[in-house]
Amino acid sequence: MSSPDAGPPRPPRDERPPDDTGRRIKVWFRFVPREDWLPYDTEGLWATRLSADTARVDNVPFLQDGVAEGETVRFTTDADGVHWAEGRVADSGNCTVRVLPLPDGPLGRDARAVHARLAPFGLGGEVFSAEFPLVAFTVPGGADLRAIKELLVRGQDEGWWHFEVSCSTEAWRAA
Structure with missing residues (x-):
């Protein structure tokens, strides 16, 4: 993570087509920062793309609540190529x-x-x-x-x- 003033680094635009399943991507989560806690409002988690708009989370979140490693999430990709989580599609049991x-x-x-x-x-x-x-x-x-x-x-x-x-x-x- 980078300094709180700069915010977390954003990934470069994806160069591969969205149907490139099996590729690791960063999926970003937005949340409201907690009072008296770390000053971040986003967290990027590594994930494996499962389809054009779903991915399986591959690491444990430090900041994002309600998601665990192994969960499948739906995401949208903005004009800059950043993948933003939209919600959980399947639980992992973790x-x-x-x-x-x-x-x-x-x-x-x-x-x-x-x-x-x-x-x-x-x-x-x-x-x-x-x-x-x-x-x-x-x-x-x-x-x-x-x-x-x-x-x-x-x-x-x-x-x-x-x-x-x-x-x-x-x-x-x-x-």
């Missing part, structure tokens, strides 16, 4: 969880320590930046959701981190 270690907690600002706590569940995550060690995880629908939730709550209760679930499933809510 959840998105974001974890921010507390600077004064036992993990400090160490994103690797967050990874280490969740690694036994087979979860890998992406880190926003060294300065802001927010870790975004994709939680597959087949994971031990109850145990993951228990660990997340325990970590928050013990001052390791704050966490949020930005995209959940019925299975997650029932676990």
Whole structure:
């Protein structure tokens, strides 16, 4: 991501025809920035084009709520060749969880320590930046959701981190 003043970089115009399925593209999501949070109002996610106007999200979102890795989204392409998400077409069964270690907690600002706590569940995550060690995880629908939730709550209760679930499933809510 670039500096907040410049906004996120926009991708170059696509040079291939829109029916070029299987190609990775950036799909951009618009949202209202949250108060006291990162100052962005868009997020670009890598996706694999499935058709002229649909793509499967290939990475975990840091900012966009209501979407998880593996979801299929519909998009439109503007005159500059930028692909803008219009909505979700198919769920993936995955959840998105974001974890921010507390600077004064036992993990400090160490994103690797967050990874280490969740690694036994087979979860890998992406880190926003060294300065802001927010870790975004994709939680597959087949994971031990109850145990993951228990660990997340325990970590928050013990001052390791704050966490949020930005995209959940019925299975997650029932676990």
